[in-house]
Amino acid sequence: MPLKETALPASAGDSHQLAPERPDLSDRVLIRLVAGLCIGLVAYLLLKPFLPEAWHRPGSPMLQSAAIVGSLMLLSPFAFWLGKRTGLSAVPNRLYVIHVIASTAGIFLVAIHAFAGFRGPPLFIVFCLVLLVVTGFIGRVRLSAPMAATFGSKSAAFRPVPAHLKEEIRDIIRQKASLLQRLDPQAQEALFSVTLHHWIRAPRLSLAYQRLALKEARLTGQRASVPPVQAWWRLLHILLAWAFLIALLTHAALVTFLPGYVAGDGEVYWWHLGGT
Amino acid sequence: MQLALMIDLERCIGCKSCEAACKAEHGLGPGENRNRVVWLGRENEPGLDFLTLSCQHCERPACLRACPVHPKAIRKDPETGVVTVDESRCTGCGECVVACPYGAMGYDPVDHHAVKCDLCSERRAEGLRPACATVCPAEAIAFGARDDLLERAAGEGRRRVDHDAFLLGPSNIFLERLRDRPNSTRRAEPHAEADGFSLAGRCRPAVVDDPARRAKLEPGSVIFPFRLKRSDRQPDAVVPGGCNICFNCCPTQYHLKDGRVVRVTGNEADPLWRGKVCPKSQFLLQLYNSKDRLTRPLKRMGARGEGRFEPIGWDQALDEIAARLSAIRAAHGPEALGIFAGTRTGTLTRKGYIRLFAQMWGTPNFADTEAFCSESKNVAFEATVGIPGSGNSYTPGDLGSAELYVYMGDNQAESRPVHFGMINDWRLKNGARMIVVDPRLTVTASKADLWLPIRTGTDMALALALAYHILDADLHDGRFCDDWVLGWREWRDHILARGYSPAWAAPITGIEEQAIRDLAEEIAAADGCVIFGARGLNQHSNGTQTNRTLLFLAAITGNMGRKGGTYFNYGTPSPVIANAPEARRAAVEKPMAATNPTGWLDAMISGDPYPMRALITANNPLTAWPNQAGVREAFEALDLLVHIELFRNETSAYADYILPAATGVEKGEIGRASEDRRVIWIDKVVEPPGKAKPDGWIWIELGKRFGFDDVLKEEHKDSGRFWDEMCIDHVWMRGCTQERLHSVPWRWVRTPLVDEGAPEIETLHLEGTTATGHPEDHRFPTPSGKLEFWTEALDARFGMLGLSALPEFYTDAEQLVDLPYVRPRGIDASPVRNPFAKGHVYTMPVEIAPPDGEAPARALAAQGYDTELITGRPPAPHFHSWTHYAWQAQEMWPDLYVQIHPAKAKRLGIRDGQEVTVETVRGGVQARAWIYPGIREDAVFVPIGWDASQPFHPWKSVNFLTDSRQRDPVSDHSNLKTYLCRVVPK
Ligand code: HEM
Ligand code: SF4
Numbered sequence A: 001m002p003l004k005e006t007a008l009p010a011s012a013g014d015s016h017q018l019a020p021e022r023p024d025l026s027d028r029v030l031i032r033l034v035a036g037l038c039i040g041l042v043a044y045l046l047l048k049p050f051l052p053e054a055w056h057r058p059g060s061p062m063l064q065s066a067a068i069v070g071s072l073m074l075l076s077p078f079a080f081w082l083g084k085r086t087g088l089s090a091v092p093n094r095l096y097v098i099h100v101i102a103s104t105a106g107i108f109l110v111a112i113h114a115f116a117g118f119r120g121p122p123l124f125i126v127f128c129l130v131l132l133v134v135t136g137f138i139g140r141v142r143l144s145a146p147m148a149a150t151f152g153s154k155s156a157a158f159r160p161v162p163a164h165l166k167e168e169i170r171d172i173i174r175q176k177a178s179l180l181q182r183l184d185p186q187a188q189e190a191l192f193s194v195t196l197h198h199w200i201r202a203p204r205l206s207l208a209y210q211r212l213a214l215k216e217a218r219l220t221g222q223r224a225s226v227p228p229v230q231a232w233w234r235l236l237h238i239l240l241a242w243a244f245l246i247a248l249l250t251h252a253a254l255v256t257f258l259p260g261y262v263a264g265d266g267e268v269y270w271w272h273l274g275g276t
Numbered sequence B: 001m002q003l004a005l006m007i008d009l010e011r012c013i014g015c016k017s018c019e020a021a022c023k024a025e026h027g028l029g030p031g032e033n034r035n036r037v038v039w040l041g042r043e044n045e046p047g048l049d050f051l052t053l054s055c056q057h058c059e060r061p062a063c064l065r066a067c068p069v070h071p072k073a074i075r076k077d078p079e080t081g082v083v084t085v086d087e088s089r090c091t092g093c094g095e096c097v098v099a100c101p102y103g104a105m106g107y108d109p110v111d112h113h114a115v116k117c118d119l120c121s122e123r124r125a126e127g128l129r130p131a132c133a134t135v136c137p138a139e140a141i142a143f144g145a146r147d148d149l150l151e152r153a154a155g156e157g158r159r160r161v162d163h164d165a166f167l168l169g170p171s172n173i174f175l176e177r178l179r180d181r182p183n184s185t186r187r188a189e190p191h192a193e194a195d196g197f198s199l200a201g202r203c204r205p206a207v208v209d210d211p212a213r214r215a216k217l218e219p220g221s222v223i224f225p226f227r228l229k230r231s232d233r234q235p236d237a238v239v240p241g242g243c244n245i246c247f248n249c250c251p252t253q254y255h256l257k258d259g260r261v262v263r264v265t266g267n268e269a270d271p272l273w274r275g276k277v278c279p280k281s282q283f284l285l286q287l288y289n290s291k292d293r294l295t296r297p298l299k300r301m302g303a304r305g306e307g308r309f310e311p312i313g314w315d316q317a318l319d320e321i322a323a324r325l326s327a328i329r330a331a332h333g334p335e336a337l338g339i340f341a342g343t344r345t346g347t348l349t350r351k352g353y354i355r356l357f358a359q360m361w362g363t364p365n366f367a368d369t370e371a372f373c374s375e376s377k378n379v380a381f382e383a384t385v386g387i388p389g390s391g392n393s394y395t396p397g398d399l400g401s402a403e404l405y406v407y408m409g410d411n412q413a414e415s416r417p418v419h420f421g422m423i424n425d426w427r428l429k430n431g432a433r434m435i436v437v438d439p440r441l442t443v444t445a446s447k448a449d450l451w452l453p454i455r456t457g458t459d460m461a462l463a464l465a466l467a468y469h470i471l472d473a474d475l476h477d478g479r480f481c482d483d484w485v486l487g488w489r490e491w492r493d494h495i496l497a498r499g500y501s502p503a504w505a506a507p508i509t510g511i512e513e514q515a516i517r518d519l520a521e522e523i524a525a526a527d528g529c530v531i532f533g534a535r536g537l538n539q540h541s542n543g544t545q546t547n548r549t550l551l552f553l554a555a556i557t558g559n560m561g562r563k564g565g566t567y568f569n570y571g572t573p574s575p576v577i578a579n580a581p582e583a584r585r586a587a588v589e590k591p592m593a594a595t596n597p598t599g600w601l602d603a604m605i606s607g608d609p610y611p612m613r614a615l616i617t618a619n620n621p622l623t624a625w626p627n628q629a630g631v632r633e634a635f636e637a638l639d640l641l642v643h644i645e646l647f648r649n650e651t652s653a654y655a656d657y658i659l660p661a662a663t664g665v666e667k668g669e670i671g672r673a674s675e676d677r678r679v680i681w682i683d684k685v686v687e688p689p690g691k692a693k694p695d696g697w698i699w700i701e702l703g704k705r706f707g708f709d710d711v712l713k714e715e716h717k718d719s720g721r722f723w724d725e726m727c728i729d730h731v732w733m734r735g736c737t738q739e740r741l742h743s744v745p746w747r748w749v750r751t752p753l754v755d756e757g758a759p760e761i762e763t764l765h766l767e768g769t770t771a772t773g774h775p776e777d778h779r780f781p782t783p784s785g786k787l788e789f790w791t792e793a794l795d796a797r798f799g800m801l802g803l804s805a806l807p808e809f810y811t812d813a814e815q816l817v818d819l820p821y822v823r824p825r826g827i828d829a830s831p832v833r834n835p836f837a838k839g840h841v842y843t844m845p846v847e848i849a850p851p852d853g854e855a856p857a858r859a860l861a862a863q864g865y866d867t868e869l870i871t872g873r874p875p876a877p878h879f880h881s882w883t884h885y886a887w888q889a890q891e892m893w894p895d896l897y898v899q900i901h902p903a904k905a906k907r908l909g910i911r912d913g914q915e916v917t918v919e920t921v922r923g924g925v926q927a928r929a930w931i932y933p934g935i936r937e938d939a940v941f942v943p944i945g946w947d948a949s950q951p952f953h954p955w956k957s958v959n960f961l962t963d964s965r966q967r968d969p970v971s972d973h974s975n976l977k978t979y980l981c982r983v984v985p986k
Helices: A027-050 A061-073 A076-086 A092-115 A123-142 A144-149 A163-183 A196-201 A203-219 A228-257 A259-263 B017-026 B062-066 B095-099 B121-125 B131-135 B146-155 B211-217 B279-288 B314-332 B347-361 B375-384 B417-430 B459-472 B478-484 B488-498 B502-509 B513-525 B543-556 B597-605 B628-637 B650-654 B695-704 B719-727 B792-800 B856-862 B887-892 B902-908
Strands: B003-008 B035-042 B048-054 B074-076 B083-085 B106-108 B113-115 B141-145 B173-175 B237-242 B251-257 B260-266 B298-300 B309-311 B337-340 B404-408 B433-437 B450-452 B529-533 B566-569 B614-618 B640-645 B657-660 B678-682 B748-750 B821-824 B846-849 B867-872 B897-900 B915-920 B923-931 B939-943 B979-985
Touching: A027 A092, A027 A123, A061 A092, A076 A092, A076 A196, A076 A228, A092 A123, A123 A144, A123 A228, A144 B106, A144 B211, A163 A203, A196 A203, A203 B062, A228 A259, A228 B095, B003 B146, B017 B035, B017 B131, B017 B260, B017 B279, B017 B887, B062 B074, B062 B095, B083 B113, B131 B141, B131 B260, B141 B146, B146 B173, B211 B887, B237 B678, B260 B279, B279 B887, B298 B314, B314 B337, B314 B614, B314 B640, B314 B657, B314 B695, B337 B347, B337 B597, B347 B695, B347 B719, B375 B543, B404 B459, B404 B513, B417 B433, B433 B513, B459 B488, B459 B502, B459 B513, B459 B543, B478 B543, B488 B543, B502 B513, B513 B529, B529 B543, B543 B566, B597 B628, B628 B650, B640 B650, B856 B979, B897 B902, B897 B915, B902 B923, B902 B979
Parallel strands: B003 B173, B337 B614, B404 B433, B404 B529, B433 B450, B529 B566, B614 B640, B640 B657, B867 B939, B897 B923
Antiparallel strands: B003 B141, B035 B048, B074 B083, B106 B113, B237 B251, B251 B260, B298 B309, B298 B657, B678 B748, B821 B846, B867 B979, B897 B939, B915 B923, B915 B979
């Protein structure tokens, strides 16, 4: 008696949003991208001895241009950082995709610049970049499965807790609520976290609030509830990003404005603005 | 209004149906969870609990506050309080996963974003309940406004679990267990104060949901329609039908889109089921759409077992098979063909198409799985009650009205979860008690008021001792006995004379004498006691006598032929029987080689009692039959092996031809032999994959090649027509027509139905009624109209086999303690015709042997086999091999495991999850250890269903450890439950 029943709606509605509206890089694409970067760099190193002089001088017009373009591309992660925190992007993952692709390309360009003169403090920048790729790659490709497997793996909330713990948390909530009256009177403590907007408008209050939030997270054992790599990789990745940015800006400022200091006894042969 | 789920820990049976429903509803793939049922054992004492975790929709959601995106990707709805994630705003950073202290934030490891429970927003928009709450077999998940749920809990006097350790204000409610933990010595009081619930002292078995094993499920295993957009999974029609996996025969709905099944759900129109189903029916989706299905006939190219095949057409396959069968018949006679078809093939196939084929071909050697599942109880019930099962039903007025439920060897919560959910619900609503007798703290036992951990194979001793105490203390229902039982006095005198007292049974069963007395008194005093028995009793060499003893026990306490009381051993199959006209049946000259198909092995290997040269088999004998080494030797020796199945399995590798079959909605059939006489009809609504064909089609086409098509007609390929025309010509079945079946939206009716207009009968054999098709006043369908314990005729039948109609205690041969067992009479004895067998079959008479120096158990013990091996069914998401092709079942329970008591594990230096070898004298298998205090210290448990050729997690079948010769002398049922083994760490 096939198909003569009235079609009941099984669970109609199409508001559930799955991947297509949200661009992403699959693990496979990421692996290819990072492998491509590594292969590209090795190929470049193998080819390098046979390349003309300009390719052996980091400040040569070509390699300095590469470094500038690469550095600009490497700023894309900060656009991601900003986009995520300002509501400027409706689908922030678009910026995530851009940050990975652009920074991978940027790393290649910065690397060929760096390979020409692989020494001194700027090595720190390279070091950061290597670690950024490693942490980013691990965070996504290796840690996605453990992240999924975290579901149902925690037990602390169902165990007895020391009596003072609840009191301490209650106290934090009280403090947060009272801070919030000054920081953002419209907001509810239950749903509030400090945003970029708050940081800019009221940095001291924001800092105070953030410290309380971190204390609460520590008391509730948030980061301790998952394996350490899962708990800390992203923080490390972001710290490295800021370290990179600071190092990059310092390097750019020095070669531009204090080229003589950078060159030491050597020749200042690159574009610069400052004197020696 | 804050919405919430309320989860009752007293009801949850850990079946994971809610997980299956959630994944199907939201199209989630492996590793992706919006909910999960966490199994929790106890570290140092028997105990089992289940925690159904999903988002708690907290007042102060830690996940939301941790989300670094602005505006947040996670929000809490101001009206409903539901916390949702906007996947398009999520960047997959995982901070919410870290932050949620309940571990209730899911993550999509493929598309890298958070996934979480939103209490099924799309369903709510349609006015439907969340999927998990709809399917839950145990009604453990309630959905509603939190305040209403709290009020309900308070009204029921239930206590809530305090799981707000961190002041997040979780909205979901967990109701504490009602009673104390089951314990072999301590008796829990019916309304004892709850003991609180905490995860302290509890542990998760490594073998459940092992994330490390999930790697195997990626990526090709995720099949249509999982991980598709909701709109691509939207059905264009929904058709009612039934689940054809287990005896629960649940009413289901098949959701179809473009001729494919996109979803299987419960049928909420059914007033009894109301949409409840276990995970297995939902996995049917993965069966219908599986990439592993057989789709073309295959012909063997290499050696047997090598697994090399070439695809051929149906005509070639059937022509060649027919030619080879004809040659075998010419050389060895029609009985040289054996046919084996298990319940996977469907009742219509076995009782219809194959039965007709076998009748016209003339072979007596056609067997199904009864001799591995329930033949011993069939024989016991038929001899005592007249039909092969109980006449009671899962209705509130019948089984739901008992005061006491006693489970013996029946792990109903895992084998028929929905029916258990009903019983547990009635128990809680009516304040009934539940007692479980089982060597393991099964899920069923974990819900009981009292668990009695019995030595495997000794239930008969317990039943005898219970009866002894009841009769000795004059607690029996004398009026019922006098009016409705033949031979009860003989039986009473017999057990009293034998001294089968509680004191006698205590050392045999391992249950304290006083506990036996208490149980006997409780059974006798209850106004309605249902004793459930199942495979744990049937699958022993004393299966028939154990079942009879329990039937007798129920009868003397007035618990037969009443509502709310019975001895219930599933199922009560409806008599679907197709018969060829007398003139078209070939003469069968030889007796059947054996009722139990493992009794055919000698016929295959050495031609004893006559050669069996061809076997057409469905299912998977090279996993399911005991004595795997022997079965392999026998199959190697065949001239022709034809395998009809859905998937390639270990048997396929030995076949000459593999024929791809169809199932369920691909062919149109009834569900299994239901527990309580329900016949559920499943329409054919989709086409089988590729060139696969319904079993009926295959038998009709094969029959054509022998000129059987005047009976097995072309038009009978329409299963509905075949049903009406050929299958219901029995007084019980005449009213069970297609029209009647289709007259109700839940597609089932309860037989007997003497005509299409006959009313269904809730409880058979009530006082004042006459059994269907029997003379007036024959309350029970026996020759006498009464229950028959002992009659001269019955005693003569048992006498032929060397036994007595008055059950004398014996057990399986391989026991750790000295106990009597059966062995064939001496070499001068000759086979006798088995008077209990359905067909014409001979068997060796036996004798009950004392446990003397010749006892095999002593020799095995001397060789270091120091542990009792118990086999049985795995947890609810698995069923035989069906579910091993569904990735989701593999995600839940990937590996073959062996439950070991911690004391034994410690002695052997075994860790939880470690791979070990279990060995009997017949062979060894590997399995992962599950260290479990809820098993007798001297026993281990290994489940069935794994096969070394399965796609995800292949493991060798436990039947490499079992023996084909240890069988019940009455029913020929295999002992699959008691063997001596040893455990060797790897
Ligand atoms: C192959 C290279 C890289 C991969 C696979 C990668 C991967 C990731 C992933 C998975 C995240 C977490 C997403 C999230 O927080 O929403 C992330 C965040 C971030 N990455 Fe990368 N990353 C890579 C390179 C870089 C580089 C070179 C930089 C800096 C120069 C960088 C800077 C950041 C920053 C600042 C964030 C934090 C975004 C936020 O929270 O707002 N990443 N990255
Ligand atoms: S497997 Fe059994 S319990 Fe589960 S849905 Fe099917 S019939 Fe019901």
